[in-house]
Amino acid sequence: MKYQVQEKCLTIYLPREVDHHNAEEMKREADAVIDRNHIKYVIFDFEKTDFMDSSGIGVIMGRYKTICLIGGEIWAVHANARIRKILTLSGAAKIMQIYDEEDKV
């Protein structure tokens, strides 16, 4: 998993495809980093991502459960139209801030 930690903020750079196959390791690593660095904000960066299914929603919702207990927030950045559709349909869009820049389709 590619990530960066700045103070209490963790940015996760998601891979091209977020599915069950790569979600498992991401969850493990993200939880370890969140725990170790007392993370309060998690940013999911979809810059490189063109595919995500419900396993990706599980990654987001699961981290939200941890983060919201300590009053933190989760964000999505660089999400293309497809990813936004998946976030909206699943209800994940309701619990996270989706940072809108110029739509890249």
Next chain:
Amino acid sequence: MKNTNEMEIRFDSKSVNEGFARVAVASFMTQLNPTVEEVADVKTAVSEAVTNSIIHGYENEIHKVSIRCRIEDNVFTVEVCDKGRGIENIEEAMRPMFTTKPEQDRSGMGFAFMEAFMDTVEVESEPGKGTKVKMKKTVGKGREIWTTQSL
């Protein structure tokens, strides 16, 4: 006469094959001249059904998952089958947000995505025997030709 074509694949229920299954189905589908969006819809639906066979059907044991695709004019049909543990209550399983594995961060959105992205989704399942998910989608209204994009 109808223009028909079929293909079948059978693979181990390993998570690494989820990506393979999506690409194989998407590439068979190209002959219908689908839009980028239609290909993405089918890939998501296939990914959901295959992942379900792996984690719920076989509970991470290695057995076979099979996919059968059929083209009939502009109707694309895809069936995903496993011979795993099966589903007791199909109606309940298909309800959005219903999951039997909340502890594994599943959110119960798989069937909801299949239904959102395909025209029809039919599930046949018997406890102890296995599960078959049959999905259909009419494709190829042909706005943007997706073959110019990468898989």
